[in-house]
Amino acid sequence: MPKYMIERDIPGTGEALDLRTKDVLNQGWPVTTGGEMADPKFEATVTAAFEAFNARRFADFATYVTEDLVEFYPQSGERIVGRAKQCAMHQAFPDPPAFAIRAIRRDGDLAVVEVEERYADGSVWKTAFILGLRDGLIASLTGYFGEPFPAPAWRAAFLGNRAGQGGAS
Numbered sequence: 001m002p003k004y005m006i007e008r009d010i011p012g013t014g015e016a017l018d019l020r021t022k023d024v025l026n027q028g029w030p031v032t033t034g035g036e037m038a039d040p041k042f043e044a045t046v047t048a049a050f051e052a053f054n055a056r057r058f059a060d061f062a063t064y065v066t067e068d069l070v071e072f073y074p075q076s077g078e079r080i081v082g083r084a085k086q087c088a089m090h091q092a093f094p095d096p097p098a099f100a101i102r103a104i105r106r107d108g109d110l111a112v113v114e115v116e117e118r119y120a121d122g123s124v125w126k127t128a129f130i131l132g133l134r135d136g137l138i139a140s141l142t143g144y145f146g147e148p149f150p151a152p153a154w155r156a157a158f159l160g161n162r163a164g165q166g167g168a169s
Contacts, residue, residue, distance in 0.1 A: 039106045050101060058087050059087060111130075114127070130142040
C-alpha cells in the first residue's frame, strides 16, 4: 500500500475520492468568489496549487511560495521558515489531508483562502489561510484550523438556514 493514497474512501459511502481531480477542490460547495475581491487569475493559481498538494506533488506546490516563506500556525505556535522546510514538512506528513476550496478572496497583496481539510480518518476540518503575497507568490501564510462543532440550541432563534442548506447563513 503506498504511503500517500491518491484515492481515499469517503466514510460511510462506499465510494472513493480521487484526490487528483478538481472535484475534490470544491466538493459541491459553491466557491465564493466575485465582487470587488475577485481575481480569476489568482483563483486559478490557488486551485492549481491545491491540485498539486492533493496529488502529493509537493515540489510543484512549493513553486507557489517564495524562497523565504514564513508559515505560522497561531493555535500551536509553529513557525516554518523557508520553502525548503515547508516542502520537507509536507513530505514528512504521515497522511496529509485533501483540500476542498470553499472561498477565495484577494485585495492587493493580501488574500484569504477558506478550505475544508479532509483526513483519511474521515474527519473534516474548517481552515482559513491568510496569505501575504509578493511578486505573485505566497510570502507568508497564517493558518487557522477548526474542528466543526454543533451550534448551541439557544442561537437557533437568531439564525437563518444553516450554511450549505440554502437561504441566509
